[in-house]
Amino acid sequence: MPENARLSPSIGQFDLDFVEREATPRLLMKLSIQLHLAGLSLSNTVGILEIFGVERARSTVHNWVHKADLQPDSCRSPDHVAVDETVIRLDDEQYWLYAAVDPESNELLHTQLEPTRDKVIASTFFAELREKHDVDDAVFLVDGDKSLNYACQRHGLDFRYERHGNRNSVERVFREVKRRTSSFSNCFSNAHAETADQWLRSFAFAWNQLI
Known part of the structure; x- marks a missing residue:
């Protein structure tokens, strides 16, 4: 929290x-x-x-x-968007959590849980983000991940490499998600991916209310 x-x-x-x-x-x-x-x-x-x-x-x-069925509000217009992905475990299975955060407000804009990561999935994540929010004029902050860079280029979005600074906002979100999933064994233990994905959207709603 x-x-x-x-x-x-x-x-x-x-x-x-x-x-x-x-x-x-x-x-x-x-x-x-x-x-x-x-x-x-x-x-x-x-x-x-x-x-x-x-x-x-x-x-x-x-x-x-x-x-x-809680989830973050839509129709945000951030100047910058920090995007990253991290590993989330559901019992013995590995999934990838994609997240987009407004580094100015620290609000979670969008999350997506996937069983793997590649260029197609990253591009789909950006497409859903663009449908929910007005981000076409935003500067996207990404690391050296090739799939995220490819997705930005495919959607014609302005992006720059940044490993620290404003990208720390998305790292804070990941730390909290991992704290919750490791501390509360009843969160993602014996949970289907759909249930975990819904919980993450609900978490994003609460995170935005509490920051």
Whole structure:
């Protein structure tokens, strides 16, 4: 969780349209979702609910997070975009997490989880990023990865090599994701790639609320 993390006043601003016969008060459901995405384990989140006299299983809170289908806002217009990829493990399998961050605001713009990395996947990631945000005039900050450089060239985007400086914003995101997935064994243990991908989008939503 970011060092200056705090509960966002926007806790009541996302919908729970998936709720049908859930007996838990919606405010407590929203609080549970936000607490878990902000860094609290499922076990500790369940403990918070118990303070309010509500007993729920960890799997119930996990399902709330998944079904809420949270993801970062679209239509951003950053001047710079830091892009990188890193390895994420789902049990014994290796996946690649692609991420784009606005280094000025530290907001996560887009994430994508893939079983491998190559030029086609990198190009698809950039295409989805361009659909969600106004980034055609932005300067992309990349390292020496050939697939990312190829994707920038294919989409006609301005880019420059930068290993440190503003690219540190995306490294901070990766450090937090890896801390969460290594510390909370119930996050990506026995999880399908689709579930992990959804959790990462929800994480991005919470990250942007807390920075």
